[in-house]
Every structure is written in C-alpha cells, then in structure tokens.
Amino acid sequence: MAVRNFLGPIRDLWDDPTVSEILINGPHDIFVERKGKLHKTESRFPDEDALLAAANNIAQSVGRRITTDEPRLDARLPDGSRVAVVIPPCARNGTTVSIRKFTQSKISFREYVQMGAITADGAQFLDVCMYLGKNILVSGGTGSGKTTLLGLLCARIPRGQRVIVIEDSTELKIEYDHVVFFETKQANEQGHGEVSIRDLLKSSLRLRPDRIIVGEVRSGEALELIQAMNTGHKGCMGTVHANSPEDAIVRLEALASGADAKLSERALRYQVSAAIDLIVQISRYHDGSRRVASLSEVRGQNPDGSYDVVPIFQMSRLVRKPDGSMEGKLEPMGELPSFFDEIVDNGLPFPESKFRKPTAA
Numbered sequence: 339m340a341v342r343n344f345l346g347p348i349r350d351l352w353d354d355p356t357v358s359e360i361l362i363n364g365p366h367d368i369f370v371e372r373k374g375k376l377h378k379t380e381s382r383f384p385d386e387d388a389l390l391a392a393a394n395n396i397a398q399s400v401g402r403r404i405t406t407d408e409p410r411l412d413a414r415l416p417d418g419s420r421v422a423v424v425i426p427p428c429a430r431n432g433t434t435v436s437i438r439k440f441t442q443s444k445i446s447f448r449e450y451v452q453m454g455a456i457t458a459d460g461a462q463f464l465d466v467c468m469y470l471g472k473n474i475l476v477s478g479g480t481g482s483g484k485t486t487l488l489g490l491l492c493a494r495i496p497r498g499q500r501v502i503v504i505e506d507s508t509e510l511k512i513e514y515d516h517v518v519f520f521e522t523k524q525a526n527e528q529g530h531g532e533v534s535i536r537d538l539l540k541s542s543l544r545l546r547p548d549r550i551i552v553g554e555v556r557s558g559e560a561l562e563l564i565q566a567m568n569t570g571h572k573g574c575m576g577t578v579h580a581n582s583p584e585d586a587i588v589r590l591e592a593l594a595s596g597a598d599a600k601l602s603e604r605a606l607r608y609q610v611s612a613a614i615d616l617i618v619q620i621s622r623y624h625d626g627s628r629r630v631a632s633l634s635e636v637r638g639q640n641p642d643g644s645y646d647v648v649p650i651f652q653m654s655r656l657v658r659k660p661d662g663s664m665e666g667k668l669e670p671m672g673e674l675p676s677f678f679d680e681i682v683d684n685g686l687p688f689p690e691s692k693f694r695k696p697t698a699a
C-alpha cells in the first residue's frame with residue numbers, strides 16, 4: 339500500500355506481523371511493541387528532515403497536512419491503522435510519530451478467553467449483561483485494550499436491533515446486520531465544519547437507535563450518552579480512560595458536568611448512577627498482558643453521595659511465575675448482581691453458584 343512506501347527505514351517494522359505499535363521519538367529513537375512489551379530498535383531515519391518528510395507524506399495520503407501552524411495529526415490510514423504525529427517545536431525530541439497497526443486477526447470472544455484476558459465465567463457474565471441490555475462502560479488506561487473489548491462486546495448484541503456507532507476515527511469492526519457508523523469530522527482550514535462526537539450523538543438520538551455505542555467518551559458527549567441511557571436506550575456502551583471503576587464513573591460525571599454548567603451536581607450524580615449498570619475495568623500488567631481486572635455493578639449512590647460501585651468479579655492477587663508472566667484470574671466476589679432476577683426470569687444459564695466466592699483451598 340501507498341503509506342508503506344513512505345516508511346523507508348521502518349518498513350521492515352511495518353511489515354513485521356509481531357509488531358503491534360511503532361513509536362518514533364525523533365529520527366534516531368524508534369521503539370516497537372511486541373506482545374505487549376516495548377523494545378528499542380536499531381532502525382533510524384537519516385535525519386529529522388527525512389522523518390518529517392515521511393510524516394508529511396503519510397499526512398498527505400489521508401488528505402491532511404502537517405505544518406508549524408498545524409503541528410499535530412491524528413489520522414486513520416486506509417488499512418485501519420492509526421497514526422498520531424506531533425512535530426517541533428511542540429515535540430522537543432524531533433518529529434514524534436506513533437503508529438498503531440491494524441491487526442488483521444480479529445480476536446473472537448472465545449480467543450479472548452483462551453488468551454487469558456478473561457475467564458470463561460467472566461465472559462459469560464458479560465454476555466448475559468449484553469443480552470439483558472445493560473449499559474456498560476469499558477474503562478482502562480491508554481492502550482489497555484478498551485476498544486478491542488468494546489468490539490468484542492458489540493459482537494454479542496442480540497439480533498434484530500438498530501445499533502449506532504460513533505467514533506473519532508473508525509476503529510471498531512462490527513459484524514452485525516443493522517449498524518450505522520458515524521465518524522467525526524475536523525474543521526476545515528478556515529476553522530469551519532467541525533462535527534463532534536457530541537453533535538453526532540445528538541443526531542443519533544433522532545435516528546431511532548436501539549443502542550448507541552461511543553468509541554471513546556472524552557468530552558461533553560458524556561452528558562448526551564448518560565441521558566440516552568436514561569431515556570430507554572438500553573445496552574448503550576462507551577469506553578473511558580480511567581484506572582479504576584470508581585475513577586471511571588467520576589470521570590464520566592466530570593465530563594458530563596463540563597457539558598452543562600446549569601445541571602446541579604446532585605442531579606447529575608443521580609443521572610450518572612442511574613445510567614451506568616456495569617463497569618468493565620481492563621488493565622495492562624507488568625508481563626505485558628492485558629486483562630479484565632474487574633466487572634463491577636453501579637448500584638446507585640452511598641448515603642454520603644459517592645457512587646456505590648460493587649465488584650461482582652475481580653482479579654485475584656497476581657503471582658509472578660518463574661517465566662515472568664503473571665498468574666491470577668477473575669474471581670466472583672460473593673455478590674449477586676441486583677438484576678439477578680432478570681437472569682433467572684430470562685432463563686439465562688448463569689446460576690447463582692457462579693457468583694459465590696471460591697472457598698479458600
């Protein structure tokens with residue numbers, strides 16, 4: 339493909355299927371991620387000019403430009419890979435590029451379990467929540483696997499629904515028979531014509547969605563998403579950048595409060611706690627693995643006004659094995675979800691015993 343031709347010194351990294359990300363911090367400092375771990379490479383561009391030219395060629399191939407007035411680029415390449423560029427003077431190391439390669443191999447839910455990213459029971463519980471139309475927030479740090487898991491969850495949406503997916507740049511690959519994809523649009527050179535996630539979410543609400551999926555909630559769209567969840571759109575989902583389920587919900591509240599200063603804190607908290615049913619926390623562990631760290635139910639608010647976030651499944655303490663990998667798994671915490679009746683009434687094969695705490699051996 340065209341972009342490949344611009345990459346010169348890093349073409350072998352681009353072609354290497356074991357490389358998932360390429361991180362360029364100036365011409366002589368290039369790292370790659372393999373199996374979740376970062377490695378410094380020997381590859382280098384001859385000089386800053388060559389690197390900047392390569393970055394500019396990539397930008398042009400997607401109809402954009404990088405200039406001193408516009409020193410940043412976030413773009414999706416035709417093959418689905420994502421590129422972010424920042425050039426000097428904003429980037430002090432020299433032209434800085436990150437390329438997240440689009441992985442051809444789409445992981446299935448089953449493979450996700452086999453990789454050890456979640457237990458079979460954890461996956462089945464998520465499946466139950468998807469079936470019941472619970473509103474789910476996927477939370478995790480940068481590159482922890484939020485989008486990957488969101489895509490997997492989308493594959494579990496029961497048939498016969500109308501799904502609207504809203505993203506900044508299209509990443510989610512969803513095989514579903516009735517899905518509408520929206521993507522944001524940047525302002526033109528005169529600063530006009532920007533269409534934000536929030537704008538698209540507002541439009542979506544008029545387009546009769548059953549479920550709305552927001553790739554990444556990072557701004558005022560949080561408010562519309564919460565309101566959609568509270569007005570009968572079951573099974574909405576989104577991802578948020580946070581390191582714990584408690585942080586995730588507080589962050590959602592903060593993002594939503596930025597969108598409407600008139601809404602009282604109390605009213606907003608009430609709406610947020612009513613909207614979100616489940617928070618899936620993903621983490622990246624020291625051994626490079628990415629796993630689901632907890633599945634927590636949001637039950638409302640505590641008497642002191644904080645959110646009542648109850649872990650239903652949580653990662654046990656991780657033990658480091660001799661080969662450096664970490665052993666541990668998601669375990670039930672002995673809490674029945676408040677919607678357990680719905681599981682029973684729908685005849686879903688997820689018995690009460692699966693929520694029982696394992697007895698200490």
Ligand SMILES: Nc1ncnc2c1ncn2[C@@H]1O[C@H](COP(=O)(O)OP(=O)(O)OP(=O)(O)O)[C@@H](O)[C@H]1O
Nearest residue numbers: 358441455479480481482483484485486487628629
């Ligand atoms: N369970 C997993 N095990 C191994 N690799 C994974 C796992 N989940 C995701 N990945 C890989 O990790 C990388 C980042 O995943 P993903 O894009 O889903 O993360 P993210 O949290 O959405 O990132 P960002 O914060 O940039 O939005 C991808 O290359 C993906 O293929």
Ligand SMILES: [Mg+2]
Nearest residue numbers: 484485486554
């Ligand atoms: Mg993502």
